[in-house]
Amino acid sequence: MKNRKNCFHLFQCSIGFSILLLVQTMAALCGPCVRFLSAVAVLLVFIVLFMVPLRKRKNLLLGFQKKQLTLNEIAAVMPDCELKGLIDSIIINYEKGYQADMLIRQAEIRYLQGQIKPHFLYNSLESIRGKAYIDGEMEIANMTEALAAYFRYSISQKGRMVTLAEEVNNIRHYFLIQQYRFQKRFSIEYLNEKEEIDLENLYIPKMTLQPLIENAISHGLTQKTGKGRIQVRMERSDQRVVLHISDDGCGMTTETVKWLNDITADKIKPQTERGMAIYNVDQRIKLYFGETFGLYFSSTEGFGTNVEVTIPAVDERWARSIEEKVNEI
Numbered sequence: 096m097k098n099r100k101n102c103f104h105l106f107q108c109s110i111g112f113s114i115l116l117l118v119q120t121m122a123a124l125c126g127p128c129v130r131f132l133s134a135v136a137v138l139l140v141f142i143v144l145f146m147v148p149l150r151k152r153k154n155l156l157l158g159f160q161k162k163q164l165t166l167n168e169i170a171a172v173m174p175d176c177e178l179k180g181l182i183d184s185i186i187i188n189y190e191k192g193y194q195a196d197m198l199i200r201q202a203e204i205r206y207l208q209g210q211i212k213p214h215f216l217y218n219s220l221e222s223i224r225g226k227a228y229i230d231g232e233m234e235i236a237n238m239t240e241a242l243a244a245y246f247r248y249s250i251s252q253k254g255r256m257v258t259l260a261e262e263v264n265n266i267r268h269y270f271l272i273q274q275y276r277f278q279k280r281f282s283i284e285y286l287n288e289k290e291e292i293d294l295e296n297l298y299i300p301k302m303t304l305q306p307l308i309e310n311a312i313s314h315g316l317t318q319k320t321g322k323g324r325i326q327v328r329m330e331r332s333d334q335r336v337v338l339h340i341s342d343d344g345c346g347m348t349t350e351t352v353k354w355l356n357d358i359t360a361d362k363i364k365p366q367t368e369r370g371m372a373i374y375n376v377d378q379r380i381k382l383y384f385g386e387t388f389g390l391y392f393s394s395t396e397g398f399g400t401n402v403e404v405t406i407p408a409v410d411e412r413w414a415r416s417i418e419e420k421v422n423e424i
Contacts, residue, residue: 213250217243238275241268249302255421256383256414257301259336260294263327266304270325273312281316283308286328294329297336298414299406300379306372307340307390307402314369315344315400334408341401347394355392380406383417 220243227235245268248261263285270283287294308325316323328339347355357363358370359377377390384407394400409417 213247216246216250220246234275238272241271244268245272255301255418256298256409258295259292259297259299259329262299262301262304263294265302266308266327269305269308277312277317280321281312281323281325283325283327286326292329292331292336296410298409298411300383303376303380303404304338304340306376307404310369310372310402311340311342311344311400315342315346318345319343331408336406336408338404338406339401340404341399343399346396346398347392347400348396352392352394359390359392380404383421384409 220239224236224239224243227233227239245265248265248268266283270281274281304327308327311325316325323342323344325340325342328341330337330339354363355370355373358365358374365371365374373390380389388405388407391403391405392400393403
């Protein structure tokens with residue numbers, strides 16, 4: 096097989112060189128007819144040396160696409176460097192196609208979000224709340240009010256950065272909804288150590304804390320029997336703010352803790368919904384503030400989990416400046 100391929104290649108080259116020699120001979124002559132024949136000869140060289148191999152490779156790829164040939168059979172008749180280039184090209188095109196597909200999906204999500212009529216949703220929830228209040232169903236009224244407030248905060252197009260007070264208030268509403276769901280098995284406590292943190296004048300990326308509270312409930316508290324508690328502790332160190340979200344749930348294995356910290360360190364890519372939620376929160380913090388900030392997990396199996404959220408102490412002017420820079424990306 097190899098000898099046949101070499102012979103065919105030598106045959107191609109000999110024809111090409113013969114035609115080129117003929118062109119040089121005719122070039123010594125003159126006249127439009129000879130110039131025309133020279134052009135035809137050059138075209139023949141191109142066909143013999145380039146078009147035939149290209150057609151052959153096209154047939155190989157079509158055979159591979161139709162599963163009539165294997166990759167090994169293609170490799171037997173195609174040089175290694177050319178095969179590597181072909182594979183690289185396929186990978187690049189696949190990645191481009193994947194990225195394009197993701198952009199289309201994001202556009203579809205934005206379109207669907209645009210179809211949500213916030214005022215209709217809020218008014219409907221307010222009507223339900225009012226009816227429940229009139230009928231003396233206070234739990235339904237309170238839960239509906241919390242749900243309306245949660246949606247108003249989540250859907251609102253207000254800036255990417257919000258005050259820490261707004262973010263904490265949102266998790267109050269979210270946790271109230273979860274309390275009704277789990278028959279008040281769980282409680283939450285907010286601690287502002289030494290009252291050093293002015294929640295009204297410090298800023299944080301919107302929807303940073305709620306996914307972490309949801310993670311503590313889903314993977315910590317619901318996995319244990321009896322009551323459970325979440326603690327949100329806030330402390331300030333120089334120009335940094337550290338938020339501790341801890342639970343007394345089932346805890347995590349050392350392997351799971353390492354997996355989560357590897358995700359936040361960008362050592363691995365998340366492959367699960369839980370990993371993606373944590374990754375998104377951490378990446379937004381790093382996007383706004385830099386690589387030295389973000390999430391860090393610690394846990395003791397059977398006793399609970401703690402996640403540290405480290406952010407800079409950002410005031411309103413700095414927050415708006417960050418928003419402008421992020422919007423330019």
